[in-house]
Amino acid sequence: MNPEDLDRILLSEKQIEPSSTFEGDVMMRVRAQASYSRHIPFPWLPFATVTLVLTVLAMWLFPAGSVLRGTNWLSYTIGNWIMAPSDSTLRNVLLSAFASLVGTLLLIWFSLRLAGANR
Amino acid sequence: MDQDCDDVRRVLKGDISSFESIVRRWQTPLINLAFRFCRDRQRSEEMAQDAFMQIFRNLHKFRGEAAFSTWIFSVSLNLYRSVMRRKSLPVESIDALMDIAEGQFPHLQIEQQERDELVRRAVAVLPQRYRDAIIVFYFREMNLADTAAILGVSEGTAKAWLHRGREILRGKLERRSATAAVTKEVRI
Numbered sequence: 001m002n003p004e005d006l007d008r009i010l011l012s013e014k015q016i017e018p019s020s021t022f023e024g025d026v027m028m029r030v031r032a033q034a035s036y037s038r039h040i041p042f043p044w045l046p047f048a049t050v051t052l053v054l055t056v057l058a059m060w061l062f063p064a065g066s067v068l069r070g071t072n073w074l075s076y077t078i079g080n081w082i083m084a085p086s087d088s089t090l091r092n093v094l095l096s097a098f099a100s101l102v103g104t105l106l107l108i109w110f111s112l113r114l115a116g117a118n119r
Numbered sequence: 120m121d122q123d124c125d126d127v128r129r130v131l132k133g134d135i136s137s138f139e140s141i142v143r144r145w146q147t148p149l150i151n152l153a154f155r156f157c158r159d160r161q162r163s164e165e166m167a168q169d170a171f172m173q174i175f176r177n178l179h180k181f182r183g184e185a186a187f188s189t190w191i192f193s194v195s196l197n198l199y200r201s202v203m204r205r206k207s208l209p210v211e212s213i214d215a216l217m218d219i220a221e222g223q224f225p226h227l228q229i230e231q232q233e234r235d236e237l238v239r240r241a242v243a244v245l246p247q248r249y250r251d252a253i254i255v256f257y258f259r260e261m262n263l264a265d266t267a268a269i270l271g272v273s274e275g276t277a278k279a280w281l282h283r284g285r286e287i288l289r290g291k292l293e294r295r296s297a298t299a300a301v302t303k304e305v306r307i
Binding site: 001003006007009010011012013015016017018019022023025026027029030031033034 | 171176
């Protein structure tokens, strides 16, 4: 086979026409992709609100000068609290943990609401 | 060209329907390029659809430095290349392809048309860089500069790949023809 034959064969490839649904199928996928990847803005307002609330809560729970007693506060358990419900340090730790959890959930809820509203 | 750039700008501003014009203009070339890789009509449409999705996702990367056609073919080529690598295609070596053809026509010389198709299939089973160079070169009607730009290599490299690819192809096909001639003589 000489080079001219090869050129002839490879240049004379038959043309394929797209099927009638091709364009529509592509555009359907493109539109789905566009709506899926629409930019979701970061929820700055709820984020700032929750951060402010958490800061105020932390300041209220831990007034200036208060220090967690000892270094082994992590070893406190619910059992300790039941045994000594008046232990203010433990109460503060549990309350701050609860506040953090509520704050996080609030932040997620606000973010989802905002993202949903923008769609 | 200007039409393409205008459509790209509109799509990037949020007018998704402008992408339809791009699809309309480029669907036939992209399907045909895909077909040269996979030799299967339905599959080439699937590959071209994926190429358009890739183009849509990466449209913001088109800076207009190269021609839109070069960019679009380059993006598609990368995709087709990875599809071919990822999925095992029912393509065999050149020898195996010839065996199949001769098995189908045991007492006849392979007709011109079948032989041509066999050569085209043989291109698809060349080592990747030579296959890409040959496919793009003939797809772009033997425009070397265009081929090099789409492949993302220098013209010298593209030329070397083309030369080597054609050499492998011719060598295999000639060896095969010689074997076939000897077999025919023995039969006679």
